[in-house]
Amino acid sequence: MESRRDRTIGFLCLGVTAVGWALNWPLMKLLLQQWPPLFARGLAGVCAASILATLALSRKESLAVPREAIPRLLFATLTNVFAWMGLGTVAMKYVTVGEGALLAYTMPIWAMLFAWPVLHTRPTVRDILGLMLGIAGVALLLGGNGFSFGAGKLLGIVLALFCAILFALGNVLNRKPLPMPPLVVVVWQVGLGCAAMLVLGVLFEHPSYTAITPLGFGCFVYMTLIPMGLCYVTWFETLRRLPPTSASTGMLIVPVIGVVSAAIILGEPLGLRELGAMALTLGGVTLALQRA
Template sequence: MSRVSPKVLALLGALTLVWGTNWPLFRIALDELPVFTFRALVLSSAVIMLTTILLIRRESFAVPKGKWPALILASAMNIGIWNIATSLAVLYIPSGHASVLAYTMPLWVAVLGFVVFGQKLTGRLLAAIAIGAAAVAALMIPNFKSYASAPLGLFWGLLAGFCWAVGTFVVKRTNWSGMGLSLTFWQVLITLPPIALGALVFDGLPKHWPSTQALAATIYTGAIPMALGTATWFTLVKLLPAQVAALSSIAIPIVAIVSGILLLKEPLSALQAVAIGSTVISLWLALVPGRQR
Protein backbone atom coordinates (compact mmCIF):
# COMPACT_ATOMS: atom_id res chain seq x y z
CA MET A 1 0.00 0.00 0.00
CA SER A 2 1.47 3.38 -1.04
CA ARG A 3 1.87 6.24 1.37
CA VAL A 4 -1.15 8.50 1.78
CA SER A 5 -0.42 12.04 0.61
CA PRO A 6 -0.49 15.06 2.97
CA LYS A 7 -3.45 16.42 0.97
CA VAL A 8 -5.50 13.30 1.66
CA LEU A 9 -4.54 13.33 5.34
CA ALA A 10 -5.56 17.00 5.57
CA LEU A 11 -8.93 16.28 3.93
CA LEU A 12 -9.44 13.31 6.23
CA GLY A 13 -8.62 15.36 9.32
CA ALA A 14 -10.96 18.17 8.29
CA LEU A 15 -13.81 15.76 7.52
CA THR A 16 -13.38 13.88 10.78
CA LEU A 17 -13.45 17.14 12.75
CA VAL A 18 -16.48 18.57 10.91
CA TRP A 19 -18.60 15.39 10.92
CA GLY A 20 -17.55 14.33 14.40
CA THR A 21 -18.21 17.65 16.16
CA ASN A 22 -21.56 17.97 14.40
CA TRP A 23 -23.29 15.35 16.58
CA PRO A 24 -23.77 17.63 19.64
CA LEU A 25 -25.28 20.29 17.34
CA PHE A 26 -27.50 17.62 15.81
CA ARG A 27 -28.92 16.89 19.25
CA ILE A 28 -29.45 20.60 19.98
CA ALA A 29 -31.54 21.00 16.82
CA LEU A 30 -33.58 17.85 17.43
CA ASP A 31 -34.60 19.12 20.86
CA GLU A 32 -36.90 21.53 19.01
CA LEU A 33 -37.43 20.12 15.52
CA PRO A 34 -38.99 16.81 14.38
CA VAL A 35 -36.50 14.54 12.62
CA PHE A 36 -37.86 14.76 9.07
CA THR A 37 -38.36 18.52 9.29
CA PHE A 38 -34.78 18.87 10.51
CA ARG A 39 -33.51 16.70 7.65
CA ALA A 40 -35.48 18.70 5.07
CA LEU A 41 -34.11 22.01 6.39
CA VAL A 42 -30.57 20.61 6.44
CA LEU A 43 -30.82 19.43 2.83
CA SER A 44 -32.30 22.79 1.77
CA SER A 45 -29.40 24.62 3.41
CA ALA A 46 -26.95 22.28 1.68
CA VAL A 47 -28.53 22.87 -1.74
CA ILE A 48 -28.26 26.64 -1.27
CA MET A 49 -24.61 26.39 -0.20
CA LEU A 50 -23.63 24.07 -3.06
CA THR A 51 -25.51 26.13 -5.67
CA THR A 52 -23.80 29.32 -4.49
CA ILE A 53 -20.33 27.77 -4.65
CA LEU A 54 -20.93 26.23 -8.08
CA LEU A 55 -22.16 29.57 -9.47
CA ILE A 56 -19.28 31.54 -7.96
CA ARG A 57 -16.74 29.06 -9.33
CA ARG A 58 -18.67 28.85 -12.63
CA GLU A 59 -18.61 25.07 -12.53
CA SER A 60 -20.89 23.04 -14.77
CA PHE A 61 -24.07 21.48 -13.38
CA ALA A 62 -24.14 19.00 -16.28
CA VAL A 63 -24.41 15.26 -15.66
CA PRO A 64 -22.46 13.06 -18.12
CA LYS A 65 -24.57 11.06 -20.53
CA GLY A 66 -25.64 7.69 -19.20
CA LYS A 67 -24.75 8.50 -15.56
CA TRP A 68 -28.23 9.34 -14.28
CA PRO A 69 -29.04 5.77 -13.11
CA ALA A 70 -25.80 5.59 -11.10
CA LEU A 71 -26.37 9.12 -9.78
CA ILE A 72 -29.90 8.30 -8.60
CA LEU A 73 -28.69 5.07 -6.97
CA ALA A 74 -25.82 6.91 -5.25
CA SER A 75 -28.27 9.59 -4.05
CA ALA A 76 -30.62 6.99 -2.62
CA MET A 77 -27.86 5.06 -0.84
CA ASN A 78 -25.55 7.85 0.36
CA ILE A 79 -28.10 10.46 1.38
CA GLY A 80 -31.72 9.33 0.92
CA ILE A 81 -31.86 6.00 2.73
CA TRP A 82 -29.08 7.15 5.09
CA ASN A 83 -31.22 10.10 6.27
CA ILE A 84 -34.42 8.06 6.50
CA ALA A 85 -32.84 5.02 8.17
CA THR A 86 -30.93 7.05 10.77
CA SER A 87 -34.06 9.11 11.43
CA LEU A 88 -36.11 5.97 12.07
CA ALA A 89 -33.31 4.47 14.19
CA VAL A 90 -33.35 7.39 16.61
CA LEU A 91 -37.07 6.82 17.16
CA TYR A 92 -36.26 3.48 18.82
CA ILE A 93 -32.78 3.95 20.32
CA PRO A 94 -30.76 6.99 21.47
CA SER A 95 -29.23 8.97 18.61
CA GLY A 96 -25.68 8.31 19.82
CA HIS A 97 -26.29 4.56 19.73
CA ALA A 98 -27.78 4.89 16.24
CA SER A 99 -24.70 6.77 15.02
CA VAL A 100 -22.43 3.94 16.19
CA LEU A 101 -24.48 1.42 14.22
CA ALA A 102 -24.48 3.66 11.14
CA TYR A 103 -20.69 3.88 11.28
CA THR A 104 -20.35 0.13 10.87
CA MET A 105 -20.11 1.14 7.20
CA PRO A 106 -16.39 0.19 6.90
CA LEU A 107 -17.20 -3.40 7.88
CA TRP A 108 -19.91 -3.57 5.21
CA VAL A 109 -17.48 -2.15 2.62
CA ALA A 110 -14.95 -4.88 3.44
CA VAL A 111 -17.58 -7.62 3.16
CA LEU A 112 -19.10 -6.26 -0.08
CA GLY A 113 -15.69 -5.68 -1.63
CA PHE A 114 -14.61 -9.26 -0.91
CA VAL A 115 -17.89 -11.08 -1.69
CA VAL A 116 -19.28 -9.02 -4.59
CA PHE A 117 -16.21 -7.55 -6.26
CA GLY A 118 -13.56 -10.14 -5.35
CA GLN A 119 -11.24 -7.55 -3.85
CA LYS A 120 -8.24 -8.91 -1.98
CA LEU A 121 -7.66 -7.92 1.62
CA THR A 122 -4.05 -7.62 2.78
CA GLY A 123 -3.09 -8.85 6.23
CA ARG A 124 -2.51 -5.25 7.32
CA LEU A 125 -5.95 -4.15 6.10
CA LEU A 126 -7.59 -7.20 7.69
CA ALA A 127 -5.96 -6.28 10.99
CA ALA A 128 -7.20 -2.70 10.61
CA ILE A 129 -10.74 -3.94 9.95
CA ALA A 130 -10.64 -6.36 12.90
CA ILE A 131 -9.41 -3.69 15.31
CA GLY A 132 -11.92 -1.21 13.89
CA ALA A 133 -14.67 -3.77 14.50
CA ALA A 134 -13.42 -4.09 18.08
CA ALA A 135 -13.76 -0.32 18.46
CA VAL A 136 -17.35 -0.43 17.22
CA ALA A 137 -18.11 -3.38 19.52
CA ALA A 138 -16.66 -1.49 22.49
CA LEU A 139 -19.07 1.35 21.78
CA MET A 140 -22.04 -0.99 21.30
CA ILE A 141 -21.56 -3.31 24.31
CA PRO A 142 -23.11 -0.95 26.91
CA ASN A 143 -26.22 -0.64 24.75
CA PHE A 144 -27.06 -4.28 24.07
CA LYS A 145 -30.06 -4.08 26.42
CA SER A 146 -31.44 -1.19 24.41
CA TYR A 147 -30.97 -3.10 21.15
CA ALA A 148 -32.67 -6.19 22.56
CA SER A 149 -35.74 -4.17 23.48
CA ALA A 150 -35.71 -2.15 20.26
CA PRO A 151 -34.79 -4.46 17.35
CA LEU A 152 -36.16 -1.98 14.83
CA GLY A 153 -33.61 0.57 16.01
CA LEU A 154 -30.85 -1.97 15.48
CA PHE A 155 -32.20 -2.81 12.01
CA TRP A 156 -32.47 0.79 10.81
CA GLY A 157 -29.05 1.73 12.20
CA LEU A 158 -27.31 -1.17 10.48
CA LEU A 159 -29.27 -0.55 7.27
CA ALA A 160 -27.92 3.01 7.22
CA GLY A 161 -24.35 1.69 7.43
CA PHE A 162 -24.98 -0.95 4.76
CA CYS A 163 -26.53 1.52 2.30
CA TRP A 164 -23.71 3.99 2.85
CA ALA A 165 -21.28 1.19 1.94
CA VAL A 166 -23.23 0.45 -1.26
CA GLY A 167 -23.23 4.16 -2.12
CA THR A 168 -19.47 4.33 -1.56
CA PHE A 169 -18.92 1.58 -4.14
CA VAL A 170 -21.28 3.26 -6.61
CA VAL A 171 -19.30 6.51 -6.38
CA LYS A 172 -15.95 4.72 -6.45
CA ARG A 173 -16.70 2.46 -9.42
CA THR A 174 -18.40 5.04 -11.66
CA ASN A 175 -16.52 7.39 -13.99
CA TRP A 176 -17.97 10.83 -13.17
CA SER A 177 -16.15 12.56 -16.00
CA GLY A 178 -16.25 16.34 -15.59
CA MET A 179 -18.21 16.24 -12.32
CA GLY A 180 -16.65 17.83 -9.26
CA LEU A 181 -18.77 19.55 -6.65
CA SER A 182 -21.84 18.99 -8.86
CA LEU A 183 -21.72 15.29 -7.89
CA THR A 184 -22.59 16.26 -4.33
CA PHE A 185 -25.08 18.92 -5.47
CA TRP A 186 -27.16 16.51 -7.50
CA GLN A 187 -27.21 13.82 -4.83
CA VAL A 188 -28.49 16.30 -2.25
CA LEU A 189 -30.99 17.87 -4.66
CA ILE A 190 -32.41 14.50 -5.77
CA THR A 191 -32.89 13.51 -2.13
CA LEU A 192 -34.58 16.72 -0.97
CA PRO A 193 -38.11 16.19 -2.44
CA PRO A 194 -38.80 12.77 -0.82
CA ILE A 195 -37.40 13.96 2.53
CA ALA A 196 -39.54 17.13 2.34
CA LEU A 197 -42.59 15.00 1.53
CA GLY A 198 -41.79 12.81 4.53
CA ALA A 199 -41.64 15.93 6.69
CA LEU A 200 -45.12 16.98 5.56
CA VAL A 201 -46.58 13.48 6.02
CA PHE A 202 -44.99 12.53 9.34
CA ASP A 203 -44.30 15.90 10.99
CA GLY A 204 -46.93 18.18 9.46
CA LEU A 205 -46.50 21.91 9.03
CA PRO A 206 -44.35 23.61 11.69
CA LYS A 207 -46.41 24.97 14.59
CA HIS A 208 -43.72 27.21 16.04
CA TRP A 209 -40.50 28.95 15.02
CA PRO A 210 -37.38 27.25 16.46
CA SER A 211 -34.97 29.17 18.68
CA THR A 212 -31.99 30.98 17.21
CA GLN A 213 -29.71 28.29 18.64
CA ALA A 214 -31.63 25.42 17.02
CA LEU A 215 -31.97 27.26 13.72
CA ALA A 216 -28.25 28.11 13.66
CA ALA A 217 -27.36 24.46 14.36
CA THR A 218 -29.64 23.35 11.52
CA ILE A 219 -28.29 25.82 8.96
CA TYR A 220 -24.70 25.04 9.93
CA THR A 221 -25.35 21.29 9.64
CA GLY A 222 -26.61 21.75 6.09
CA ALA A 223 -24.05 24.27 4.88
CA ILE A 224 -20.89 22.75 6.36
CA PRO A 225 -21.15 19.04 7.38
CA MET A 226 -23.78 18.11 4.77
CA ALA A 227 -22.62 20.23 1.81
CA LEU A 228 -18.87 20.66 2.25
CA GLY A 229 -18.35 17.55 4.39
CA THR A 230 -20.12 15.28 1.90
CA ALA A 231 -18.18 16.82 -0.99
CA THR A 232 -14.94 16.13 0.90
CA TRP A 233 -16.04 12.54 1.54
CA PHE A 234 -16.65 11.90 -2.17
CA THR A 235 -13.22 13.38 -2.93
CA LEU A 236 -11.64 10.93 -0.48
CA VAL A 237 -13.57 8.03 -2.03
CA LYS A 238 -12.08 8.93 -5.42
CA LEU A 239 -8.54 9.30 -4.05
CA LEU A 240 -8.37 6.22 -1.78
CA PRO A 241 -9.19 2.52 -2.16
CA ALA A 242 -12.76 1.90 -1.02
CA GLN A 243 -11.75 -0.08 2.08
CA VAL A 244 -9.24 2.56 3.21
CA ALA A 245 -11.68 5.43 2.62
CA ALA A 246 -14.32 3.54 4.58
CA LEU A 247 -11.97 2.78 7.48
CA SER A 248 -11.14 6.48 7.72
CA SER A 249 -14.72 7.13 8.83
CA ILE A 250 -14.24 5.04 11.99
CA ALA A 251 -12.67 8.06 13.69
CA ILE A 252 -15.81 10.17 13.27
CA PRO A 253 -17.96 8.65 16.07
CA ILE A 254 -14.88 8.82 18.30
CA VAL A 255 -14.66 12.58 17.70
CA ALA A 256 -18.40 12.71 18.36
CA ILE A 257 -17.84 11.05 21.74
CA VAL A 258 -14.99 13.38 22.64
CA SER A 259 -16.93 16.47 21.56
CA GLY A 260 -19.88 15.25 23.63
CA ILE A 261 -17.57 14.93 26.63
CA LEU A 262 -16.17 18.44 26.11
CA LEU A 263 -19.33 20.27 25.02
CA LEU A 264 -22.10 18.34 26.77
CA LYS A 265 -20.14 17.11 29.82
CA GLU A 266 -20.93 13.48 28.98
CA PRO A 267 -18.93 10.85 30.94
CA LEU A 268 -16.07 8.85 29.43
CA SER A 269 -16.36 5.12 30.13
CA ALA A 270 -13.53 2.59 30.08
CA LEU A 271 -15.02 0.94 26.98
CA GLN A 272 -15.11 4.28 25.18
CA ALA A 273 -11.43 4.78 26.03
CA VAL A 274 -10.69 1.32 24.57
CA ALA A 275 -12.64 2.26 21.45
CA ILE A 276 -10.63 5.46 21.01
CA GLY A 277 -7.33 3.56 21.33
CA SER A 278 -8.51 0.83 18.93
CA THR A 279 -9.54 3.44 16.38
CA VAL A 280 -6.14 5.12 16.44
CA ILE A 281 -4.43 1.76 15.81
CA SER A 282 -6.92 0.83 13.07
CA LEU A 283 -6.42 4.10 11.21
CA TRP A 284 -2.64 3.83 11.52
CA LEU A 285 -2.70 0.34 9.97
CA ALA A 286 -5.02 1.47 7.17
CA LEU A 287 -3.36 4.77 6.26
CA VAL A 288 0.35 4.29 7.06
CA PRO A 289 2.17 1.79 4.79
CA GLY A 290 4.27 -0.97 6.28
CA ARG A 291 8.01 -1.20 5.72
CA GLN A 292 8.99 -2.48 2.31
CA ARG A 293 11.34 -5.47 2.40
Protein backbone atom coordinates in the same frame (compact mmCIF):
# COMPACT_ATOMS: atom_id res chain seq x y z
CA MET B 1 8.15 22.68 -2.56
CA GLU B 2 4.80 22.71 -4.36
CA SER B 3 4.15 19.12 -3.24
CA ARG B 4 4.80 20.03 0.41
CA ARG B 5 2.50 23.04 0.11
CA ASP B 6 -0.23 20.83 -1.41
CA ARG B 7 0.07 18.34 1.44
CA THR B 8 -0.08 21.11 4.04
CA ILE B 9 -3.22 22.58 2.49
CA GLY B 10 -4.63 19.06 2.14
CA PHE B 11 -4.16 18.29 5.82
CA LEU B 12 -5.66 21.66 6.79
CA CYS B 13 -8.71 20.91 4.62
CA LEU B 14 -8.89 17.44 6.14
CA GLY B 15 -8.92 18.96 9.63
CA VAL B 16 -11.69 21.42 8.73
CA THR B 17 -13.75 18.61 7.17
CA ALA B 18 -13.30 16.24 10.10
CA VAL B 19 -14.13 18.81 12.79
CA GLY B 20 -17.09 20.17 10.80
CA TRP B 21 -18.61 16.74 10.25
CA ALA B 22 -17.84 15.59 13.81
CA LEU B 23 -19.54 18.52 15.56
CA ASN B 24 -22.62 17.90 13.43
CA TRP B 25 -23.39 14.74 15.45
CA PRO B 26 -24.11 16.37 18.84
CA LEU B 27 -25.66 19.49 17.28
CA MET B 28 -27.98 17.33 15.19
CA LYS B 29 -28.99 15.52 18.38
CA LEU B 30 -29.90 18.91 19.91
CA LEU B 31 -31.92 19.89 16.83
CA LEU B 32 -33.86 16.61 16.95
CA GLN B 33 -35.27 17.67 20.32
CA GLN B 34 -37.25 20.34 18.45
CA TRP B 35 -37.76 19.15 14.87
CA PRO B 36 -38.29 15.58 13.57
CA PRO B 37 -35.32 13.94 11.79
CA LEU B 38 -36.39 13.63 8.15
CA PHE B 39 -37.84 17.15 8.08
CA ALA B 40 -34.80 18.71 9.79
CA ARG B 41 -32.20 16.92 7.69
CA GLY B 42 -34.21 17.30 4.50
CA LEU B 43 -34.73 21.05 4.88
CA ALA B 44 -31.06 21.62 5.76
CA GLY B 45 -29.96 19.54 2.78
CA VAL B 46 -32.20 21.34 0.29
CA CYS B 47 -30.88 24.70 1.53
CA ALA B 48 -27.29 23.42 1.36
CA ALA B 49 -27.78 22.06 -2.18
CA SER B 50 -29.07 25.46 -3.29
CA ILE B 51 -25.95 27.16 -1.88
CA LEU B 52 -23.63 24.59 -3.48
CA ALA B 53 -25.44 24.95 -6.82
CA THR B 54 -24.83 28.69 -6.68
CA LEU B 55 -21.14 28.04 -5.95
CA ALA B 56 -20.90 25.56 -8.85
CA LEU B 57 -22.47 28.05 -11.25
CA SER B 58 -20.11 30.79 -10.04
CA ARG B 59 -17.26 28.45 -11.05
CA LYS B 60 -18.82 28.14 -14.53
CA GLU B 61 -19.65 24.46 -13.90
CA SER B 62 -22.69 23.12 -15.73
CA LEU B 63 -25.44 21.50 -13.65
CA ALA B 64 -26.56 19.38 -16.62
CA VAL B 65 -26.78 15.62 -16.04
CA PRO B 66 -25.92 13.34 -19.00
CA ARG B 67 -28.89 11.08 -19.74
CA GLU B 68 -26.84 7.89 -19.45
CA ALA B 69 -25.70 8.94 -15.95
CA ILE B 70 -29.20 9.40 -14.50
CA PRO B 71 -29.71 5.79 -13.24
CA ARG B 72 -26.31 5.75 -11.52
CA LEU B 73 -26.93 9.21 -10.05
CA LEU B 74 -30.25 8.08 -8.59
CA PHE B 75 -28.72 4.92 -7.12
CA ALA B 76 -25.85 6.91 -5.61
CA THR B 77 -28.39 9.35 -4.17
CA LEU B 78 -30.22 6.45 -2.53
CA THR B 79 -27.10 4.98 -0.90
CA ASN B 80 -24.97 8.08 -0.26
CA VAL B 81 -27.65 10.52 0.89
CA PHE B 82 -31.05 9.00 1.59
CA ALA B 83 -29.63 5.95 3.39
CA TRP B 84 -26.55 7.59 4.96
CA MET B 85 -28.12 10.90 6.03
CA GLY B 86 -31.77 9.84 6.32
CA LEU B 87 -31.47 6.54 8.18
CA GLY B 88 -28.52 7.85 10.19
CA THR B 89 -30.47 10.90 11.35
CA VAL B 90 -33.58 8.90 12.29
CA ALA B 91 -31.31 6.50 14.23
CA MET B 92 -30.06 9.43 16.32
CA LYS B 93 -33.52 9.72 17.91
CA TYR B 94 -32.98 6.37 19.62
CA VAL B 95 -29.23 5.96 20.24
CA THR B 96 -26.49 8.11 21.72
CA VAL B 97 -24.06 10.04 19.53
CA GLY B 98 -21.31 7.58 20.45
CA GLU B 99 -23.38 4.58 19.43
CA GLY B 100 -24.64 6.18 16.24
CA ALA B 101 -21.25 7.49 15.13
CA LEU B 102 -19.33 4.25 15.75
CA LEU B 103 -21.99 2.09 14.11
CA ALA B 104 -22.10 4.39 11.08
CA TYR B 105 -18.32 4.42 10.73
CA THR B 106 -18.16 0.62 10.43
CA MET B 107 -18.90 1.22 6.71
CA PRO B 108 -15.34 0.33 5.46
CA ILE B 109 -15.67 -3.10 7.10
CA TRP B 110 -18.94 -3.75 5.25
CA ALA B 111 -17.38 -2.44 2.03
CA MET B 112 -14.57 -4.96 2.44
CA LEU B 113 -17.15 -7.76 2.78
CA PHE B 114 -19.16 -6.58 -0.25
CA ALA B 115 -15.99 -6.41 -2.34
CA TRP B 116 -15.62 -10.20 -2.08
CA PRO B 117 -18.72 -11.25 -4.11
CA VAL B 118 -18.96 -8.06 -6.20
CA LEU B 119 -15.32 -7.35 -7.09
CA HIS B 120 -13.97 -10.87 -6.41
CA THR B 121 -11.51 -9.47 -3.86
CA ARG B 122 -10.96 -12.22 -1.31
CA PRO B 123 -10.48 -11.08 2.32
CA THR B 124 -6.95 -11.43 3.68
CA VAL B 125 -5.93 -12.34 7.21
CA ARG B 126 -5.68 -8.60 7.96
CA ASP B 127 -9.22 -8.10 6.65
CA ILE B 128 -10.55 -10.84 8.94
CA LEU B 129 -8.68 -9.31 11.89
CA GLY B 130 -10.21 -5.92 11.07
CA LEU B 131 -13.68 -7.48 10.96
CA MET B 132 -13.13 -9.18 14.33
CA LEU B 133 -11.89 -5.94 15.91
CA GLY B 134 -14.88 -4.05 14.56
CA ILE B 135 -17.37 -6.62 15.85
CA ALA B 136 -15.62 -6.66 19.25
CA GLY B 137 -15.80 -2.86 19.47
CA VAL B 138 -19.51 -2.74 18.62
CA ALA B 139 -20.22 -5.60 21.05
CA LEU B 140 -18.35 -3.80 23.85
CA LEU B 141 -20.20 -0.56 23.13
CA LEU B 142 -23.66 -2.11 23.03
CA GLY B 143 -23.16 -4.75 25.71
CA GLY B 144 -23.20 -2.46 28.74
CA ASN B 145 -26.61 -3.75 29.83
CA GLY B 146 -26.14 -7.31 28.67
CA PHE B 147 -27.58 -6.56 25.21
CA SER B 148 -30.95 -5.83 26.75
CA PHE B 149 -32.52 -3.19 24.50
CA GLY B 150 -35.90 -1.57 24.39
CA ALA B 151 -37.75 -1.45 21.06
CA GLY B 152 -36.62 2.13 20.39
CA LYS B 153 -32.95 1.42 21.07
CA LEU B 154 -33.04 -1.71 18.92
CA LEU B 155 -34.63 0.27 16.07
CA GLY B 156 -31.90 2.91 16.34
CA ILE B 157 -29.15 0.26 16.21
CA VAL B 158 -30.70 -1.42 13.17
CA LEU B 159 -31.11 1.90 11.34
CA ALA B 160 -27.51 2.94 12.08
CA LEU B 161 -26.22 -0.41 10.80
CA PHE B 162 -28.37 -0.21 7.67
CA CYS B 163 -27.07 3.32 7.10
CA ALA B 164 -23.48 2.00 7.17
CA ILE B 165 -24.24 -1.16 5.14
CA LEU B 166 -26.11 0.63 2.34
CA PHE B 167 -23.46 3.37 2.15
CA ALA B 168 -20.76 0.69 1.90
CA LEU B 169 -22.69 -1.17 -0.81
CA GLY B 170 -23.01 2.09 -2.73
CA ASN B 171 -19.26 2.68 -2.49
CA VAL B 172 -18.54 -0.76 -3.94
CA LEU B 173 -21.11 -0.54 -6.75
CA ASN B 174 -20.51 3.14 -7.57
CA ARG B 175 -16.79 2.80 -8.23
CA LYS B 176 -16.96 4.42 -11.68
CA PRO B 177 -17.07 8.23 -11.26
CA LEU B 178 -20.08 10.05 -12.63
CA PRO B 179 -19.25 12.19 -15.72
CA MET B 180 -19.78 15.50 -13.89
CA PRO B 181 -17.67 17.80 -11.70
CA PRO B 182 -17.56 16.52 -8.08
CA LEU B 183 -19.36 19.57 -6.69
CA VAL B 184 -22.19 19.15 -9.22
CA VAL B 185 -22.53 15.49 -8.22
CA VAL B 186 -22.94 16.58 -4.59
CA VAL B 187 -25.50 19.23 -5.58
CA TRP B 188 -27.71 16.66 -7.29
CA GLN B 189 -27.27 13.89 -4.73
CA VAL B 190 -27.84 16.10 -1.67
CA GLY B 191 -30.61 18.04 -3.42
CA LEU B 192 -32.57 15.00 -4.61
CA GLY B 193 -31.98 12.86 -1.51
CA CYS B 194 -32.84 15.62 0.94
CA ALA B 195 -35.86 16.77 -1.11
CA ALA B 196 -37.26 13.25 -0.74
CA MET B 197 -36.60 13.38 3.03
CA LEU B 198 -38.27 16.79 3.27
CA VAL B 199 -41.41 15.58 1.47
CA LEU B 200 -41.63 12.48 3.69
CA GLY B 201 -41.03 14.61 6.78
CA VAL B 202 -43.83 17.05 5.92
CA LEU B 203 -46.26 14.24 5.04
CA PHE B 204 -45.61 11.83 7.91
CA GLU B 205 -43.74 13.62 10.72
CA HIS B 206 -46.09 16.64 10.90
CA PRO B 207 -43.39 19.04 12.16
CA SER B 208 -44.26 22.07 14.23
CA TYR B 209 -42.48 24.79 12.28
CA THR B 210 -42.55 27.25 15.19
CA ALA B 211 -41.20 24.78 17.76
CA ILE B 212 -37.60 25.69 17.05
CA THR B 213 -35.72 27.85 19.58
CA PRO B 214 -32.76 30.15 18.88
CA LEU B 215 -30.44 27.31 19.94
CA GLY B 216 -32.18 24.91 17.58
CA PHE B 217 -32.06 27.44 14.75
CA GLY B 218 -28.33 27.88 15.36
CA CYS B 219 -27.89 24.10 15.07
CA PHE B 220 -29.93 24.12 11.84
CA VAL B 221 -27.82 26.92 10.33
CA TYR B 222 -24.64 25.07 11.31
CA MET B 223 -25.91 21.83 9.73
CA THR B 224 -26.76 23.66 6.52
CA LEU B 225 -23.62 25.77 6.09
CA ILE B 226 -20.81 23.69 7.58
CA PRO B 227 -21.20 19.87 7.22
CA MET B 228 -23.36 20.01 4.09
CA GLY B 229 -21.75 23.13 2.62
CA LEU B 230 -18.19 24.09 3.54
CA CYS B 231 -17.08 20.55 4.43
CA TYR B 232 -17.90 19.15 1.00
CA VAL B 233 -15.74 21.85 -0.59
CA THR B 234 -12.82 21.17 1.79
CA TRP B 235 -13.26 17.39 1.36
CA PHE B 236 -12.81 17.66 -2.41
CA GLU B 237 -9.72 19.79 -1.83
CA THR B 238 -8.45 17.09 0.56
CA LEU B 239 -8.94 14.37 -2.06
CA ARG B 240 -7.21 16.53 -4.68
CA ARG B 241 -4.11 17.11 -2.55
CA LEU B 242 -3.71 13.92 -0.44
CA PRO B 243 -3.57 10.19 -1.29
CA PRO B 244 -7.03 8.55 -0.90
CA THR B 245 -5.84 6.23 1.89
CA SER B 246 -4.45 9.15 3.91
CA ALA B 247 -7.67 11.12 3.46
CA SER B 248 -9.92 8.18 4.37
CA THR B 249 -7.86 7.11 7.36
CA GLY B 250 -7.71 10.71 8.58
CA MET B 251 -11.50 10.80 8.64
CA LEU B 252 -11.45 8.29 11.51
CA ILE B 253 -11.02 11.30 13.76
CA VAL B 254 -14.66 12.23 13.00
CA PRO B 255 -16.32 9.72 15.37
CA VAL B 256 -13.65 10.42 18.01
CA ILE B 257 -14.35 14.17 18.00
CA GLY B 258 -18.07 13.44 17.75
CA VAL B 259 -18.08 11.23 20.84
CA VAL B 260 -15.91 13.60 22.89
CA SER B 261 -17.96 16.67 21.87
CA ALA B 262 -21.19 14.81 22.69
CA ALA B 263 -19.84 14.14 26.19
CA ILE B 264 -19.10 17.87 26.59
CA ILE B 265 -22.22 19.30 24.92
CA LEU B 266 -24.84 16.66 25.78
CA GLY B 267 -23.33 15.03 28.87
CA GLU B 268 -23.26 11.61 27.20
CA PRO B 269 -21.15 8.91 28.91
CA LEU B 270 -17.45 8.73 28.06
CA GLY B 271 -15.78 6.09 30.19
CA LEU B 272 -13.46 3.13 29.73
CA ARG B 273 -16.13 1.11 27.93
CA GLU B 274 -16.74 3.84 25.34
CA LEU B 275 -13.01 4.49 24.87
CA GLY B 276 -12.28 0.77 24.51
CA ALA B 277 -15.10 0.34 22.00
CA MET B 278 -13.81 3.30 20.03
CA ALA B 279 -10.27 1.90 19.93
CA LEU B 280 -11.40 -1.58 18.82
CA THR B 281 -13.90 -0.39 16.20
CA LEU B 282 -11.63 2.24 14.66
CA GLY B 283 -8.71 -0.21 14.71
CA GLY B 284 -10.79 -2.62 12.62
CA VAL B 285 -11.90 0.18 10.32
CA THR B 286 -8.27 1.29 9.85
CA LEU B 287 -7.29 -2.19 8.67
CA ALA B 288 -10.23 -2.24 6.24
CA LEU B 289 -9.34 1.21 4.89
CA GLN B 290 -5.70 0.27 4.31
CA ARG B 291 -6.86 -2.66 2.21
CA ALA B 292 -9.12 -0.32 0.21
